[in-house]
Amino acid sequence: MxxxxxxxxxxxxxxxxxxxxxxxxxxxxxAAPVIAAVAGTLGRAVSNRSAAFEPGRRSTEIVTAAREAVADLVGGVPGGVVFGPSATALTYVVARTLAQSWQPGDEVVVSRLDHDANVRPWVQAAEGAGATVRWAEFDPESGDLPAKQYADLVGPRTRVVAVTAASNVTGAMPRVREIADLAHAAGALVYVDGVHATAHVPTDVRELGADFYVTSAYKWSGPHLAAVVADPAVWEALRPEKLIPSSDAVPERFEFGTPSFELLAGVIAAVEHLAALPELSGSGPAGPGGDGAARPGDNGGGTAGVGAGRRARVVAxxxxxxxxxxxxxxxxxxxxxxxxxxxxxxxxxxxxxxxxxxxxxxxxxxxxxxxxxxxxxxxxxxxxxxxxxxxxxxxxxxxxxxxxxxxxxxxxxxxxxxxxxxxx
CATH class of the missing domain: 3.90.1150.10 (Aspartate Aminotransferase, domain 1)
Structure with missing residues (x-):
């Protein structure tokens, strides 16, 4: 249709x-369901997270459901979703944390096709650690970021390769998986800026080969909030600077301060809205929950079996x-x-x-x-x-x-x- x-x-x-x-x-x-979810959360009793009383349990449920929603959106794992105020802020957190182990002579690879949020945090972290920055160049004639150049840029001292999934200037979509394979063969991590791409194409972080994938909800009908997604085991190996009494669990130890529960509710609603597009547009059924309404805790069925329903609807x-x-x-x-x-x-x-x-x-x-x-x-x-x-x-x-x-x-x-x- x-x-x-x-x-x-x-x-x-x-x-x-x-x-x-x-x-x-x-x-x-x-989208209207996002507005309703944010306003609805602000209009009911929601306290800081606590197991002792219902308003505290509600906020916990919102955070959990938001992680599940973002995982369904990009093909990640809920326990590996870290929220923050922006992609820039989150990339700085990851870059500074990874750089704790860098030594002079180590290398990071960035690209001139990228938004500065996926360039400057790595350049500055490298400078602080005495590491070397290597640059991938885009082809001025085709606008492409040739993947083959990474064979010469990546080596045994490469620690991170940072690359965009889509240019916010021209829309160019580099061959991220090819780049990631070269990086992984050298033992490097791959940090993918998905801020522009997530809004336009179905995303699967595992197919991309991304060790970290960052996205911003306000680019896909949601509120001003961002998330970086990685395997929980990758997060477990990292120790960010944090307050002593704050949670040391993954992914919470990478999130600073009290979450914005109302914006997280908006994130859930935004993902549900994207999942509802086939039905909304008359292009096909969206399945259960296809009206785009936010349902904290509903991710189409849950963890490996539960999230599969909404994940399929999001891809559709x-x-x-x-x-x-x-x-x-x-x-x-x-x-x-x-x-x-x-x-x-x-x-x-x-x-x-x-x-x-x-x-x-x-x-x-x-x-x-x-x-x-x-x-x-x-x-x-x-x-x-x-x-x-x-x-x-x-x-x-x-x-x-x-x-x-x-x-x-x-x-x-x-x-x-x-x-x-x-x-x-």
Whole structure:
């Protein structure tokens, strides 16, 4: 059945304001079940975690259910899900913790395709330990990050390879598994930035070969909260700096302070919303719980047998979303190519639905403001992809303009952007 985008959009109250939100790479609008879950948690008795009374037990259940939800989203293990305020903050925690064992002469490998959140924490941790930083370069012609270069970058002293699952500039999706295999053959760990990719494609951390995988809920219809996922055994081997009385258990010992229970409830609802997309869009049944409502403790059936139900629904939901987004991406790319005043930054065919471009005679900031005046929301600048724009020689002239498609976008919104560009 065709994808009914109108039914999907009806679950996003903010879309009623009429803006064309082609800015999902910077953060999506929030689905109604997420709003209800956050508000509902704040409106009932929820205390800090305690087994002594019901409001304390409720918060414990929310945390547990949120770990299960994120594990279902990315194919991980609930006991290996660590929450934090942002992907940047979590990556700093992991980098600083791993660097405790680094020695001068050890090496870390980062890429110039990545968001700085998956570059600077590793560079700074390496500097503090006296380790060497090695750089993977993207191909300026194809926009790809060639995996074969890692055979020369990775060696017996490599401790970590940090790489993105999808560029937040061009949408380019490196061959992460090939890179991970090279890293693992040398005994190195692999830290994958999945912040941009998770919103657009079905994710399986084991298939990727990721030892750590970080994602942010506000990129996939949820609240401003992030998670990094690893095998519990990987976490067990690490000892972060922490308060003495705080829990020493995994994964709690990597989470600092009291969790935001209301935002964790929103995370659960966001994953359920993604799992419901086939039903919401009229593209197929979503199975039990397919209305997108948050159900703390319900992960479609639980641990190895329990989580399988929702995991399958999430994969189905993301598959449906990806097909819709690909159709819109093709239309956007064709329209941009037909405009002689537009230059699109190169990206390989394996990509997420994100495009960066420049308009002749206008700075990126001017282009974004002009489009914004017409209700078309796009970003300009370097989007924190500092190394990419420095290598491309575009930072000093303002970076680029970015349009990013999400599963609630429409053909009309893509055409609205293309028409606006022709009239600028």
């Amino acid at each position: 065709p994808y009914d985008v109108a039914r999907v959009r009806a679950t996003y109250p903010a879309l009623a304001e009429g803006f064309a939100h082609l800015d999902g790479a910077a953060g999506t609008q929030v 939901g993301m598959t449906v979303a990806a097909a819709h987004e690909t159709e819109l991406l093709d239309r956007l790319l064709a329209g941009l190519a037909a405009n002689p005043d537009v230059t699109v930054l190169p990206a390989p065919s394996a990509r997420c639905p994100t495009v960066s471009f420049r308009l002749r005679g206008r700075s990126p900031a001017e282009t974004a403001r002009t489009l914004g005046d017409q209700g078309v929301c796009v970003f300009s600048g370097d989007y924190y992809a500092y190394e990419y724009f420095a290598a491309a020689g575009l930072r000093d002239s303002g970076g680029a303009v970015r349009a990013s498609i999400y599963h609630y976008n429409t053909v009309e919104e893509v055409d609205r952007l293309l028409t606006a560009l022709r009239t600028v």
